[in-house]
Amino acid sequence: MRGRRAGAVIAGCMSAVAAAQSTASPELLDIYRGMVETRTVHPDGDNTAIARSVARRLLDAGFDPKDVEVLEPRPLKGNLLARLRGTGESKPLLLLAHIDVVEAHKEDWSEGLDPFRLTERDGYYYGRGSVDDKSMAAIFTETMLRLKREGFAPKRDIVLALTADEETGGSNGVEYLLRNRRTDIDAAYALNEGGGGTYRDGHPFLHSVQVSEKMYLSFDLETTSAGGHSSIPSRDNAIYDLAAGLERLARHDFPVRSSVVTRAYFAELARVEKGEVAQAAAAVGAGDASDAQVARLSRGPRYNAQLRTTCVPTRLEGGQADNALPQRAHATVNCRLMPGEDPQFVASEIQRVAGERVSVKARGKVRVSEPSDPAAPIMATIRRVSESMWPGVPVVPTMGTGATDGSRLRNAGIPVYGVSGLFVEYGESRAHGRDERLGVRALAQGNEFLYRLVRALASE
Numbered sequence: 001m002r003g004r005r006a007g008a009v010i011a012g013c014m015s016a017v018a019a020a021q022s023t024a025s026p027e028l029l030d031i032y033r034g035m036v037e038t039r040t041v042h043p044d045g046d047n048t049a050i051a052r053s054v055a056r057r058l059l060d061a062g063f064d065p066k067d068v069e070v071l072e073p074r075p076l077k078g079n080l081l082a083r084l085r086g087t088g089e090s091k092p093l094l095l096l097a098h099i100d101v102v103e104a105h106k107e108d109w110s111e112g113l114d115p116f117r118l119t120e121r122d123g124y125y126y127g128r129g130s131v132d133d134k135s136m137a138a139i140f141t142e143t144m145l146r147l148k149r150e151g152f153a154p155k156r157d158i159v160l161a162l163t164a165d166e167e168t169g170g171s172n173g174v175e176y177l178l179r180n181r182r183t184d185i186d187a188a189y190a191l192n193e194g195g196g197g198t199y200r201d202g203h204p205f206l207h208s209v210q211v212s213e214k215m216y217l218s219f220d221l222e223t224t225s226a227g228g229h230s231s232i233p234s235r236d237n238a239i240y241d242l243a244a245g246l247e248r249l250a251r252h253d254f255p256v257r258s259s260v261v262t263r264a265y266f267a268e269l270a271r272v273e274k275g276e277v278a279q280a281a282a283a284v285g286a287g288d289a290s291d292a293q294v295a296r297l298s299r300g301p302r303y304n305a306q307l308r309t310t311c312v313p314t315r316l317e318g319g320q321a322d323n324a325l326p327q328r329a330h331a332t333v334n335c336r337l338m339p340g341e342d343p344q345f346v347a348s349e350i351q352r353v354a355g356e357r358v359s360v361k362a363r364g365k366v367r368v369s370e371p372s373d374p375a376a377p378i379m380a381t382i383r384r385v386s387e388s389m390w391p392g393v394p395v396v397p398t399m400g401t402g403a404t405d406g407s408r409l410r411n412a413g414i415p416v417y418g419v420s421g422l423f424v425e426y427g428e429s430r431a432h433g434r435d436e437r438l439g440v441r442a443l444a445q446g447n448e449f450l451y452r453l454v455r456a457l458a459s460e
């Protein structure tokens with residue numbers, strides 16, 4: 001999702017593949033449409049409807065009823081758990097996708113689009129969840145059906161888990177499975193969201209595999225003052241104090257933290273970036289970047305977020321009346337911590353920078369997440385399959401700047417690789433936002449990629 005186009009050579013190689021897989025199969029499209037058009041927002045969306053519909057499809061395709069379950073810890077919070085049995089030579093492969101989505105309102109979307117109707121327009125499918133994460137949920141479902149029909153005999157069981165409560169809500173999805181069905185989802189590794197490909201000017205440029213995640217932590221920043229009549233203002237003002245603290249925070253950079261994952265990421269990036277940025281990326285990858293090189297990379301928000309912990313104000317409120325001096329002002333500062341970063345250190349940095357007039361309190365605790373091994377054998381298989389579809393496009397291990405259920409599985413001892421083969425244009429970020437969309441060609445190619453990858457992994 002980052003970087004620059006590798007060149008015309010790749011574009012040339014692509015055309016054959018693009019021609020072969022430019023539209024999704026009618027079956028995939030039907031599954032995808034059914035999922036997008038089932039509203040699964042918290043708290044009243046119906047996840048169970050999707051779980052049941054997928055269960056029905058699997059049973060119709062000949063899956064053994066004892067290998068297909070709909071688990072509903074609470075009404076509407078259904079999960080689908082299914083298993084394609086292998087010979088048992090190797091440990092299972094887990095395919096994880098969440099079926100819940102973030103709320104969306106028709107009036108916030110462009111004319112003619114309804115977030116809960118799948119609309120094809122100008123080469124894209126529009127709809128809430130069209131990217132996050134119903135594309136993968138539909139593709140994994142279609143892959144299970146296809147492998148079953150082909151009579152494929154995998155060396156390892158392939159377990160499909162379509163889950164609730166990833167976006168909001170809490171503990172009825174992956175957390176429920178880990179607590180109650182740990183052995184049924186046990187796996188050598190899991191494939192999940194969090195990775196994907198980047199187009200630059202419509203051409204595949206970079207294919208990322210998420211092996212690590214930043215940690216999410218919000219802080220409450222608060223100031224207070226005596227208040228009084230606004231016709232006789234004093235310098236003691238909670239809003240000025242908070243604004244001054246936030247202004248200092250805006251100019252503050254947290255220290256650079258490199259990890260095995262981010263070094264591998266920047267080393268790969270150096271191969272496809274150009275000029276100063278390529279040199280800086282190579283230096284960060286090698287662990288010997290100068291301050292100027294770090295500063296050069298930090299200019300781009302995406303690269304900056306790979307280099308360090310970030311904290312940014314996301315909400316602000318203060319004062320109690322138009323004609324009164326404020327007695328209180330409050331800001332939410334949302335931080336994304338580098339894995340291994342000490343939350344205490346982050347809190348003390350915010351306090352130091354914001355100043356003593358600002359009270360700083362962490363809201364809750366971070367969910368620690370250790371990276372999966374970016375050099376594990378599965379990466380070689382991912383590279384091989386990616387190369388078969390997008391020759392010359394680097395496969396790059398990345399640290400996700402957002403949070404997914406991957407960290408829960410990693411913490412439970414199941415390595416997770418966020419890989420999808422779904423490409424979006426560089427800089428496009430509509431998941432959770434308005435007019436969420438996925439390219440028609442991208443869906444078809446992602447489907448083919450994940451099918452090939454699951455087949456390859458299950459044959460090892």
Ligand SMILES: [Zn+2]
Binds near residue numbers: 404
């Ligand atoms: Zn998601």
